[in-house]
Amino acid sequence: MRLYDTLSGGKIDLPKQEKKIKLFVCGPTVYDKSHIGHARTFLVFDIFVRYLRSLGHKVFYLQNITNIDDKIIDRARAEKKKPLAFAKVFEKDYYRNMKALGVMSVTKYARASDFIKEIEQQVKTLKKKGFAYEIIGDGYYFDISKFDDYGKLSKRTALEAEDSVSRIDENVRKKNKGDFALWKFQKTNDEPAWNSSLGRGRPGWHIEDTAITEKFFGPQYDIHGGAVDLKFPHHEAEIAQQEAASGKKPFVQIWMHAGSLSIEGRKMSKSLGNFITIDDFLKKYSADVMRWIVLSHHYRSPLSFSWALAEEATTAFKTVEDFVAKAGFVSNVKGNKNLPKSDLTIDLKEFDNKFYAALNDDFNTPLALGHLFGLITKIQPKIWQINTVETKMLANHIIETFKILGLKIKIPKIPRAVAILAQKRELLRVNKQFIQSDDLRKKIRVLGYETEDTPLGPWIKQK
Numbered sequence: 001m002r003l004y005d006t007l008s009g010g011k012i013d014l015p016k017q018e019k020k021i022k023l024f025v026c027g028p029t030v031y032d033k034s035h036i037g038h039a040r041t042f043l044v045f046d047i048f049v050r051y052l053r054s055l056g057h058k059v060f061y062l063q064n065i066t067n068i069d070d071k072i073i074d075r076a077r078a079e080k081k082k083p084l085a086f087a088k089v090f091e092k093d094y095y096r097n098m099k100a101l102g103v104m105s106v107t108k109y110a111r112a113s114d115f116i117k118e119i120e121q122q123v124k125t126l127k128k129k130g131f132a133y134e135i136i137g138d139g140y141y142f143d144i145s146k147f148d149d150y151g152k153l154s155k156r157t158a159l160e161a162e163d164s165v166s167r168i169d170e171n172v173r174k175k176n177k178g179d180f181a182l183w184k185f186q187k188t189n190d191e192p193a194w195n196s197s198l199g200r201g202r203p204g205w206h207i208e209d210t211a212i213t214e215k216f217f218g219p220q221y222d223i224h225g226g227a228v229d230l231k232f233p234h235h236e237a238e239i240a241q242q243e244a245a246s247g248k249k250p251f252v253q254i255w256m257h258a259g260s261l262s263i264e265g266r267k268m269s270k271s272l273g274n275f276i277t278i279d280d281f282l283k284k285y286s287a288d289v290m291r292w293i294v295l296s297h298h299y300r301s302p303l304s305f306s307w308a309l310a311e312e313a314t315t316a317f318k319t320v321e322d323f324v325a326k327a328g329f330v331s332n333v334k335g336n337k338n339l340p341k342s343d344l345t346i347d348l349k350e351f352d353n354k355f356y357a358a359l360n361d362d363f364n365t366p367l368a369l370g371h372l373f374g375l376i377t378k379i380q381p382k383i384w385q386i387n388t389v390e391t392k393m394l395a396n397h398i399i400e401t402f403k404i405l406g407l408k409i410k411i412p413k414i415p416r417a418v419a420i421l422a423q424k425r426e427l428l429r430v431n432k433q434f435i436q437s438d439d440l441r442k443k444i445r446v447l448g449y450e451t452e453d454t455p456l457g458p459w460i461k462q463k
Contacts, residue, residue: 143179
């Protein structure tokens, strides 16, 4: 498998299968409800890890939870709540959302406040090596002018880096405008703070990630993932911190960045009235639909969300479910048991080759889904002539393939009342009593089902 590496700008081979893959993905800052932009990023990496594990790779998937941050403090202050307790509410909400979306692949969630000692130690190391300096009364900052490679991920020079500042780093006394906070001294009693040899305070945003990954993975590891908007300055700062502290390069072998999500081409924002939480989405559509939307876009590409897109995804997913249900229907027709062997095995092998080739080439999920629809288009016209053993194999093959991606094919059980109506309608249709048979078709529709006349008899599907 080869993956595009943002740093090198080219594709890099995945580590060998016998090695445990160490993956870190930047988690949420828990000060508000999670939105569908979060869903896109975390579903990308959930699907990715599921796929790796299906290939036999052992993966340690680590994700941090930022529960110390200026945004958290400001929101908690406005609502007259303690920041850590305030963050805990949204942290729990995040876990609930991830469970609802079927994101189950994370090995370890690491809350920033649980790693203060590790953060303190990394800041002390940077200070000792001359990369950190103190601003009296404010805190410790990273001096980007001391790190020659600053800007190599985002392709910016240190001077260009000064065009953009990160959060919690505004201070006119900084040596360079792009310098970022490592440790912030406590200024008010309502700020969370810890006693430290650096002075009573709290960590900056960037330092928590490298302190946490060094704790679990050491100074170097395999893959770092996250949303593309974190590339600068957050991920740039991580590289500077860890490589400066350890003296080892590269910090990570592969940088994976998930593309942005907008709402009909516009940035999602509460002020624009287009802020869609995960809960908002799940009130209207299933988690499988959200996962399908993510799968149908390359993970590095921008995704412009609309409710029409959700409808398209619903239709596409139902097409696959209906096809699998149809294969299941054929597999239960006794008359097809003794049909001669078809070319299905060859078709499935050809599909597998194309499907896995797409995923192994920079995790191209839309191309993989395209091959699935190619398989359906090829088999659809001849499915009535395939024997029961092969159609059962076909249904199971697609179901198992979708499990790899975290999608569950659900074939609804047809209620007995609907099945009886369909049998009566078929009898009327065979006897050319079409007015009466159409009346029964309408009754079946009212109950939420459709009947399709096939060479093997009536096939019933859910509307």
